[in-house]
Amino acid sequence: xxxxxxxxxxxFEKRSLDQCLARINEGDALLLIEDxxxxxxxxxxxxxxxxxxxxxxxxxxxxxDLEARGFADKPLVDGFNAVDxxxxxxxxxxxxxxxxxx
Amino acid sequence: MEEEYxxxxxxxxxxxxxxxxxxxVYALESLETVLIGAAFDQDVSMLFIDDxxxxxxxxxxxxxxxxxxxxxxxxxxEMYDVExxxxxxxxxxxxxxTESDLLVDVEVISREQTKALIDQQDVVLSF
Amino acid sequence: MKFAIxxxxxxxxxxxxxxxxxxxxxxxxxxxxxxxxxxxHDGVNNGSRLTTPPQDDRHIQKRWSAxxxxxxxxLVLCVAACQRRGMVDDGERDRNKKDATNIAExxxxxxxxxxxxxxxxxxxxITFGD
Numbered sequence: 001x002x003x004x005x006x007x008x009x010x011x012f013e014k015r016s017l018d019q020c021l022a023r024i025n026e027g028d029a030l031l032l033i034e035d036x037x038x039x040x041x042x043x044x045x046x047x048x049x050x051x052x053x054x055x056x057x058x059x060x061x062x063x064x065d066l067e068a069r070g071f072a073d074k075p076l077v078d079g080f081n082a083v084d085x086x087x088x089x090x091x092x093x094x095x096x097x098x099x100x101x102x
Numbered sequence: 103m104e105e106e107y108x109x110x111x112x113x114x115x116x117x118x119x120x121x122x123x124x125x126x127v128y129a130l131e132s133l134e135t136v137l138i139g140a141a142f143d144q145d146v147s148m149l150f151i152d153d154x155x156x157x158x159x160x161x162x163x164x165x166x167x168x169x170x171x172x173x174x175x176x177x178x179x180e181m182y183d184v185e186x187x188x189x190x191x192x193x194x195x196x197x198x199x200t201e202s203d204l205l206v207d208v209e210v211i212s213r214e215q216t217k218a219l220i221d222q223q224d225v226v227l228s229f
Numbered sequence: 230m231k232f233a234i235x236x237x238x239x240x241x242x243x244x245x246x247x248x249x250x251x252x253x254x255x256x257x258x259x260x261x262x263x264x265x266x267x268x269x270h271d272g273v274n275n276g277s278r279l280t281t282p283p284q285d286d287r288h289i290q291k292r293w294s295a296x297x298x299x300x301x302x303x304l305v306l307c308v309a310a311c312q313r314r315g316m317v318d319d320g321e322r323d324r325n326k327k328d329a330t331n332i333a334e335x336x337x338x339x340x341x342x343x344x345x346x347x348x349x350x351x352x353x354x355i356t357f358g359d
């Protein structure tokens with residue numbers, strides 16, 4: 001049993017990413033959407049934390065949201081995979097439950 | 103608006119509460135959903151983590167801002183067979199609260215237990 | 230697979246309704262079923278047929294209504310949230326003696342039980358909010 005965890009806020013504004021990462025289970029996935037996508041791009045204060053989260057679970061970022069915010073061509077944090085909405089749907093189907101950390 | 107459901111399916115529903123009450127409507131609406139959902143005979147748990155622990159704080163007096171005091175309804179949950187209320191110890195400690203600050207009997211669990219609880223669910227609702 | 234979707238925020242203010250719509254569309258294109266979209270809190274404002282966004286902007290309500298018409302997606306607005314926010318269908322107009330209605334084609338007003346039922350009957354319930 002594993003969870004697809006979704007975070008949609010920039011961690012520079014809200015703490016939901018930290019709060020999610022504190023309770024993510026081994027084998028869970030993290031998907032960044034909307035404003036949270038900004039930290040999928042490498043080189044932020046969250047890069048290290050996300051890299052280490054990637055060692056125990058899969059990391060995804062929603063490409064259209066990333067692109068919308070001007071990060072289409074930026075290198076992603078190690079371990080991140082970009083998905084489109086169909087990829088998002090596939091993840092929601094693949095994992096046992098979806099938990100949106102609003 | 104009483105709705106009956108007789109599908110015979112029982113799923114594990116977890117309501118995750120992570121917000122301070124009153125500043126937004128979500129705490130009230132989460133409780134409303136649990137109360138309505140009780141008619142569906144599902145396996146319901148409520149989890150209070152992060153700022154959600156403030157929803158269970160004793161001595162709330164939202165009369166002072168002309169808001170309904172819905173916290174009282176937490177005490178009625180038992181009558182609806184909603185008996186699994188979990189509060190994370192780390193979230194209490196971070197906020198300088200203890201179990202004695204809470205208005206209803208809960209099970210205080212560790213962060214590790216919180217992770218395990220989430221991992222057992224079929225449906226996770228968070229507003 | 231059968232998906233149900235919960236939308237917690239109104240249109241234009243927050244991306245939640247847009248994200249939910251894109252998710253629903255992608256799910257349908259991937260051959261899945263989207264059984265119900267439940268609109269809660271300010272999310273019920275997505276169902277107003279009186280919105281007029283600028284012509285070069287997306288029309289969020291019409292997109293949802295089209296999903297209901299073309300793909301048979303059940304769009305449900307929470308009744309208590311509607312009553313608080315002035316979202317009125319024929320039944321609510323008569324019951325609460327209002328002088329108008331504003332619910333768009335394809336949406337219907339019903340109780341929170343519809344959200345629970347969606348959670349029970351769907352394989353996955355996905356929440357979009359603030």
